[in-house]
Amino acid sequence: MKILQRYFAVSISQAVAFVLLALLLLAAFMDLTGELPSVGKGEYGIQHAFLYVILMLPGNVYKLMPVAALIGTIYTMAQFASSSEFTIMRASSMSTRMAAAMVFKIGLVFVLITFAFGELVTPRTAPMAERLKLSAKGGAVSQEFRSGMWTKDVVHSDGLTGPVTGSRFFNVRQFRTDGQLLDVKLYEFDTSLRLRSLTTAKRASFQGKNTWQLEEVTETRFANSAEHAAPGGTFGQETSAVSTRTLPSLLVVSEITPKILSVSSSDPTRMSVNELAVYTRHLAESKQETERFKIAFWKKLIDPLAIFVLMALALPFAYMHQRSGGVSLKIFIGIMIGVGFMLINSLFSHLGLLSTWPALLTAIAPSALFMLLAIGALWWVERH
Structure with a gap:
C-alpha cells in the first residue's frame, strides 16, 4: 500500500501543480489587464503593474488551490480509469474506503499549503502590493466615500x-x-x-x-x-x-x-484569521456591524478544508470507464464543478450577509452541500 500511496501522491501532485500553474497564469493575465488603465497615472509604470501582479499571486494560490485540486484529481482518476489501472487496483483488494483514505492524505498536504499561503504569505504580500501601487500613484489610500x-x-x-x-x-x-x-x-x-x-x-x-x-x-x-x-x-x-x-x-x-x-481599508479575503479576529472584536466593542468580517473569519478557516470535499468528489471519476466519456470530457465536467463551487460559495456569502444567517452556517453550507454530493456519488458508483 505504501507504493500505491506514493503512486497516487506523485500522480495527483503533478496534475494539481500543472493545473494550478495554468490557473495562476490566467489569473495573473486578468489582473494585469485590470491594472493597465492605471499605468501612466503618477509614477505608476508597467514595471509597477507587473510587480503588483506578482505580489498578488499568493492570494490567487489561496483562492484557486481547491479548484486546482479538484481538476488535477479528476484528471488523474480519469487517467487511471482509461488505462484500467484503477480496475487492477480494485482487483488487488483496494476498497473505496482505502482509495478515499489515500486521497485524504494527499489532500491534507494541499490544505496545509493553502493555509500557509492564506495565513503567512498573503497577509504580507497583499499590503506590500497595495503600498507599492499607492506610493507610485501618490501615496494616499483611496476610499469608497468621497469624504474619506x-x-x-x-x-x-x-x-x-x-x-x-x-x-x-x-x-x-x-x-x-x-x-x-x-x-x-x-x-x-x-x-x-x-x-x-x-x-x-x-x-x-x-x-x-x-x-x-x-x-x-x-x-x-x-x-x-x-x-x-x-x-x-x-x-x-x-x-x-x-x-x-x-x-x-x-x-x-x-x-x-x-x-x-x-x-x-483592506479586503477581508486578504486578511489573516488573527487580523479578522482582532478587527471583529474592535467592531463589536464599538457597537458596529461585524457580520461581514465574521463570515470572512469562518470562510478563512473552512474554505481550505473544501479541498477534502472536492477531492472526494473527484474520486468517483475513477470508476467511470472509457464508454462513460473520455478524459477531456471528465476534465470539462470537473471545471464546471469547480466553477459551480466558487459561484455557490460566493452566493452563500452574500445571502448570509443579506439574510443575517449565522456566520458559521454561511461559511460551511457550500462545503456541506458538495460533501453530500460526493457521498451520494461514491455510493452510486459502489452500487453500480
Whole structure:
C-alpha cells in the first residue's frame, strides 16, 4: 500500500501543480489587464503593474488551490480509469474506503499549503502590493466615500480604561502609506449621542501606546449638558455653550491604531484569521456591524478544508470507464464543478450577509452541500 500511496501522491501532485500553474497564469493575465488603465497615472509604470501582479499571486494560490485540486484529481482518476489501472487496483483488494483514505492524505498536504499561503504569505504580500501601487500613484489610500475613511472607537474616562463616557468617530481624508493621516476630523459624542466636541487637524502621526499626535488643531467644544437643555429636552443655540480654541498640537488617546486603519481599508479575503479576529472584536466593542468580517473569519478557516470535499468528489471519476466519456470530457465536467463551487460559495456569502444567517452556517453550507454530493456519488458508483 505504501507504493500505491506514493503512486497516487506523485500522480495527483503533478496534475494539481500543472493545473494550478495554468490557473495562476490566467489569473495573473486578468489582473494585469485590470491594472493597465492605471499605468501612466503618477509614477505608476508597467514595471509597477507587473510587480503588483506578482505580489498578488499568493492570494490567487489561496483562492484557486481547491479548484486546482479538484481538476488535477479528476484528471488523474480519469487517467487511471482509461488505462484500467484503477480496475487492477480494485482487483488487488483496494476498497473505496482505502482509495478515499489515500486521497485524504494527499489532500491534507494541499490544505496545509493553502493555509500557509492564506495565513503567512498573503497577509504580507497583499499590503506590500497595495503600498507599492499607492506610493507610485501618490501615496494616499483611496476610499469608497468621497469624504474619506470613517471608523469609530469608544471613549473611556481614563484613556483606554475606566467607564465608557462616549464614542468618537474618526474621519480621515487621506491615510498615507507611511502611517500619517491628513485632514483629520474627530467627532466626539457623549453616552446620549450628543455632540461633545469637534476636532480638526491638518496632520496626525501615531506615537505608539494608542496615542496620536494631532498638528495644527482646531477644537470646538459643545457644552451639551443637562443645564443647557431647553424645556422638553431640546438644546438651545446659546453661543456661550460653544467654545473654540486653536492649538499647535494635541495628543489623543484612542483604541484606533494604524493597524486597525489599514485593516479597515483592506479586503477581508486578504486578511489573516488573527487580523479578522482582532478587527471583529474592535467592531463589536464599538457597537458596529461585524457580520461581514465574521463570515470572512469562518470562510478563512473552512474554505481550505473544501479541498477534502472536492477531492472526494473527484474520486468517483475513477470508476467511470472509457464508454462513460473520455478524459477531456471528465476534465470539462470537473471545471464546471469547480466553477459551480466558487459561484455557490460566493452566493452563500452574500445571502448570509443579506439574510443575517449565522456566520458559521454561511461559511460551511457550500462545503456541506458538495460533501453530500460526493457521498451520494461514491455510493452510486459502489452500487453500480
